[in-house]
Amino acid sequence: MSPSENPTSAHTFQVDLRGLVDLLSHHLYSSPRVYLRELLQNAVDAITARQKLDPAAPARITVRADDELTVTDTGIGLTEADVHTFLATIGRSSKRDADGGLDGAGLARARGDFIGQFGIGLLACFVVADEITVVTRSAATPDAPVVEWRGSSDGRYTIRTLPAEAKPEPGTTVTLAPRADAAEWTRSGQVLALARDFGSLLRQEVTVVDANGTEHRVNRTPPWAERHSSPLARRDALAEYCRSTFDFTPLDAIDLDLPLVGLRGVAYVLPDAAPPSRRSGHRVHLKGMLLSDQADELLPDWAFFVRCVVDTDGLRPTASREGLYADETLAAVRDALGVRIRDWLAGLSASDPAMLHRFLSVHYLAVKQLARYDDELLRMLLPWLPFETSDGQMTLDEFVRSHPVVLVAGTDDEFRQVAAIASAAGLGVVNGGYTYDRDLVHRLPEIRPGVSVTDLDPGMVTAHLDAVDPATELAAAAFLTVAREVVGRFDCDVALRSFHPTSAPALLFDNREARHERSRAQLAEEADGLWADILGSLRAEVPRAQLVLNHLNPLVRRAASITGRDLAVTAVEALYGQALLMTRRPLKASESALLNRSFISLLDHAILGHEAAEGRGPGTDPKEA
Structure with missing residues (x-):
């Protein structure tokens, strides 16, 4: 066979x-x-x-x-x-x-x-x-x-x-x-x-x-499906259900109703800010039976400020019946629920401004994220959104009343450098260093015609600083020469100006291009071979940073009259270090060493001055004096 x-x-x-x-x-x-x-x-x-x-x-x-x-x-x-x-x-x-x-x-x-x-x-x-x-x-x-x-x-x-x-x-x-x-x-x-x-x-x-x-x-009719004596009674019942289910009292409750998939339920607005990276766990019931209390795929990612409880007949479970099957129906439901939450948000500006303010004070980041892709929501809510400005935290509507020309700092560091001086000079600067803020502020002219928005150049601010008279600058020439030698090691120039607030002895103005060039140069020094050649070929001519000393500040005026070189060097290092700290950017090792050195030197000068005032020499025992 x-x-x-x-x-x-x-x-x-x-x-x-x-x-x-x-x-x-x-x-x-x-x-x-x-x-x-x-x-x-x-x-x-x-x-x-x-x-x-x-x-x-x-x-x-x-x-x-x-x-x-x-x-x-x-x-x-x-x-x-x-x-x-x-x-x-x-x-x-x-x-x-x-x-x-x-x-x-x-x-x-x-x-x-x-x-x-x-x-x-x-x-x-x-x-x-x-x-x-x-x-x-x-x-x-x-x-x-x-x-x-x-x-x-x-x-x-x-x-x-x-x-x-x-x-x-x-x-x-x-x-x-x-x-x-x-x-x-x-x-x-x-x-x-x-x-x-x-x-x-x-x-x-x-x-x-x-x-x-x-x-x-053990079971009951959910409050969104019950009859209530009044809208207030319904609101209270929904809030009580949220407390018993999620253990928080919501800012508001959004009704969810999609008859095509037999879905009904409520989205509860969180009372506290939630990071966008956190996915909320939603409770999904299938024909009344709990399917999952961690169904984060039910809503779009931007809706991280709500937690939902829904009952549906039309969504498919996974084999374990502990999650939702990812198919076209789920995608359509997710989009439809996102539209419902967006409509609630857009309607607040007309129906409940007080609730809108409460919501935005907590969840403004979520709205900023959504407004970048939703033109209608942008038009409705951008003027209401809070931003960090040179006049403090406020909405753009409030800000443009005083500043029809809006300057946008590209990074948080740049904003910290210029905020105080810009406010004193009457300039309007918005911190664009936060997520979404720069893009949104640049769209403001679409909503408020007549408003101008421009990226900030630190030179715009220094142009508003008052120059000192030639005689004053000549008298401080020796000190300024020492200052330029000290900070020149950090690719920085020195200028003497008069500006408000007088409490600021010095400001450090630095742009991104200059910082990038210094980082490139530092890497080139530390590298060798081909990589050093590549970095060297990228060298660019960019403006140096600038340390601006405030002649209106009493400390700077006294420092400018110092005749001893050692004390002058210490004073410059201290002023530069303080200006560095005000920028809030990470310090390099050399800058940290400068701060430590200037602190110890100032302490040493103070002790020597105290001993001289008491008629004692350095290191003299008080009992022997």
Whole structure:
């Protein structure tokens, strides 16, 4: 017989149930806590199936937490054939039917009618129990017997028929015998907490009976779906729901309603600033069942200032049912919810200016990010946004009333250099060093015609400083010569000017090009070979930094009259160091050494002066004087 004529034999995959349970518990599900969600889900789907046959059928789920845990539903139940088909076949779902019709038990309708879609829900219970018992009676088949299915985690199961009195009404009861190492998940208090978390928005009646026999109703109609006596009462109810769910009192609540995907809920505005990099965890319920409380993919990235709770019928879950499946529907929902939040934001300027001010004082960064890409929002809100200016923190509308020509500092360092002197000179400077600020300020003329916006050049500011008379500069010539020698080592010039405020003894003006050139030169000195040649070829002629001494400052006037070189050097180094610190930029090693040296030298001069005043020489013991 040739190889092509060898007979082919068919085989069936062998499934290691313990290994599969381990896979579920460590890789598919985030925690054993999901076992209760799976039980509630199966109960809800069974009730949904029964109500399709009989809309008047009861819709109750009862969870009992004692030595054993039981979940009883008034759903459609199973026949013995259904039990063999669905409970004994891993991955087979009673809610799945390829042709869209009813299966043998009448359980399957359209997939969208049910929460569960993957046929592994009951298997998840083996994460906390070694044995599961299902007692069920079908509502779809008249005079159906009561069937008991008992399965164990080693893959064995038994089926038997029970007397009718074992379950007088249609439905299903699932009983778990918890393992010792998982007992914490089936304790009464834990079960109640899990039921409230997962099932708080279920549309069926869900009750937990604790170990003392006390009944707890765990679900309720959400406040956005309830009728309220007044808008204020509704607002208070939404705020209370936020406090109980997210543990904060919101600035405002934004209604979310997308009928096409059966989505309703609320976006709560955070009362405190949140960094744009932080993704908010949103609570997403699927047909009432909690799917995830960390669904950060529900909203656009820019909407980091809200946290949402929604219930939807139209979004797809992932296989673990702990997240949303990324598809075109989710993308469309994300865009639509973003539009809703944007519309709320745009409407505040007309409907509630006080709320707008409160919101912008906390979340202005989020609005700035959004306004860069949304022209309508830019026109509405740019004048309301706060910016750091030479006149202090204020809105652009307030700022342009005094400064129709707006100068924009490109970096925070540049703004720190010129803010005080610009304010005294009547110039209007905005700090463009923060994220988004420079781009937004440059768009101001689109919103306010007649306003001019220009990038700041430090030379614009120095041009407004008053020159000192020639006689004064001649008298200080010796000191200025020493000063130029000292700061020349740092590629810096010195000028003597008069300006306000008089409390500022010196200012250091430096532009980005000069700093870049100095960095390049320093790297070229430290490099060797080809890299040094490349850096050397990039050399550019740029303006040097400038140390401007304020002749109106009493300290500078006294320093300019110093005749001793050593003290003059120390004074210049101290003035340069103080001006450096005012720029708030990182110091190089040589600059830090200068600051330390000038401080020690000044301290030494002060001690020598004190000793001279007391008639003592250096190092003289006071008792000997």
